[in-house]
Amino acid sequence: MARETAVALDGVRKTYRIGEPVHALDGVTLEVPRGSYTAIMGPSGSGKSTLMNLVGCLDTPTAGTVAVGGRTIGTLGDRERTRLRGTEVGFVFQTFNLMPRLNALENVALPQLFRGIDRAERRERARDLLERVGLGDRTDHLPNELSGGQRQRVALARALVNDPAIVLADEPSGNLDTDTEADILDLFDEFHAAGTTMLVVTHERHVAERADRIVHLLDGTIERIEELDGSASDGVTTDSIAGRESEPGADSE
Ligand code: ADP
Ligand code: MG
Secondary structure: OOOOOEEEEEEEEEEEEOOOOEEEEEEEEEEOOOOOEEEEEOOOOOOOHHHHHHHOOOOOOEEEEEEEOOEEHHHHOHHHHHHHHHHEEEEEOOOOOOOOOHHHHHHHHHHHHHOOOOOHHHHHHHHHHHHOOOOOOOOOOOOOOHHHHHHHHHHHHHOOOOOEEEEEEEEEOOOOOHHHHHHHHHHHHHHHOOOEEEEEEEEOHHHHOOOOOEEEEEOOOOEEEEOOOOOOOOOOOOOOOOOOOOOOOOOOO
């Protein structure tokens, strides 16, 4: 299959107007090939989260276009955008955004409601993901009964539970100890090897180096794109990723 584009930004600007206008993104053009692994780095305030929110269909640009999975998000209705967000994209937010009254298992199982899978299967899949992020013994805990790093991992499991085509992670290892961070990055590698498009914001060089390339943002523009070689993803086994072949509500060719 030819390498298609998973995400395309074309001349994207995002301006916030609270008093003085702030150009959070100021003319960003970027193509993210399907199945690629891109890291985004840049100082605080350079527009990293703004870019992720646009790609995650949580916001629309002031100017320019953002296309996700071939569809321009500005032209989609609310329902279609919600559906795209729920099935195509898995988003790990900087602030986790867990539901406070749901336990870890329920939080992870939640996004599957979009997909018409029965409850037992949803819970089994959620349990499997929680085990893979090292939280098999915390499934019944509420978010406020978990540490920051554990909440981070619940958010990650939730982002991966629908086996999304695109995973967006905004500083996913910020609160994690070294061992957990390595586990999470290995999990990203597994998803990447199985064909998932990865887009990861980080301020840590060693995290970024897992990617194929690093996009450096500065003051809302792309300062440079650094290609990393030696990412030998060809020989990596994919057998530990189940469910890739099950198609999440595919209604298009
Ligand atoms: P980063 O994630 O790289 O730290 P952000 O994308 O969060 O940067 O922010 C980029 C710029 O846009 C910053 O100057 C920030 O203050 C501003 N900004 C971000 N979100 C908003 C908002 N909702 N309202 C106003 N200004 C914002
Ligand atoms: Mg940010």
